[in-house]
Amino acid sequence: MLAATGRSPVTGDLSLETAGVRTDERGFVRVDDRLATDAARTWAAGDVAGSPQFTHMSLDDYRILKATIAGGDLRTSALIPWNRFTDPGLARVGLTEQQARVAGHDVRVARLLVAAVPRARTLRDTRRP
Known part of the structure; x- marks a missing residue:
């Protein structure tokens, strides 16, 4: 270890x-x-x-x-992703969908293609998990 x-x-x-x-x-x-x-x-x-x-x-x-x-106004986020470097990888940031719903938030689910993830492109492995 x-x-x-x-x-x-x-x-x-x-x-x-x-x-x-x-x-x-x-x-x-x-x-x-x-x-x-x-x-x-x-x-x-x-x-x-x-x-x-x-x-x-x-x-x-x-x-x-x-x-x-470039003249923009992007700021750092206090949210730090949680991830596990397994194959395939697992990650999340903030509340889970269920936690957000229980807390009374309006929830919109978005999905990101693995091909848009820099690590997947670097490893040349953009297969869908």
């Missing part, structure tokens, strides 16, 4: 304060919900910004930065 007990950002030797970029007490770059730092026209993404260390979160960071640079 391999257990990771945590990782630390390696920002101490970057002289970020010279550029006006502040870090928190653990060394992560401080960002807002658009991944902007305290310095003008400077963003941070991924592990250094304290994003959860998952491939799908890095993709989310990329989408936010791409939209921001």
Whole structure:
């Protein structure tokens, strides 16, 4: 069994304060919900910004930065997907359909083709589960 007990950002030797970029007490770059730092026209993404260390979160960071640079207003989500890397993979985010209905929410079910999932394309396996 391999257990990771945590990782630390390696920002101490970057002289970020010279550029006006502040870090928190653990060394992560401080960002807002658009991944902007305290310095003008400077963003941070991924592990250094304290994003959860998952491939799908890095993709989310990329989408936010791409939209921001293009003049959009995409913001980070507090929802972190739950997934199990099995074959086929299982994943969900937020409430289940049943939990949402019990909570009284109007529910609209949407489906996504496996071919639209970056990991499936990377693995060249877009079979329907």
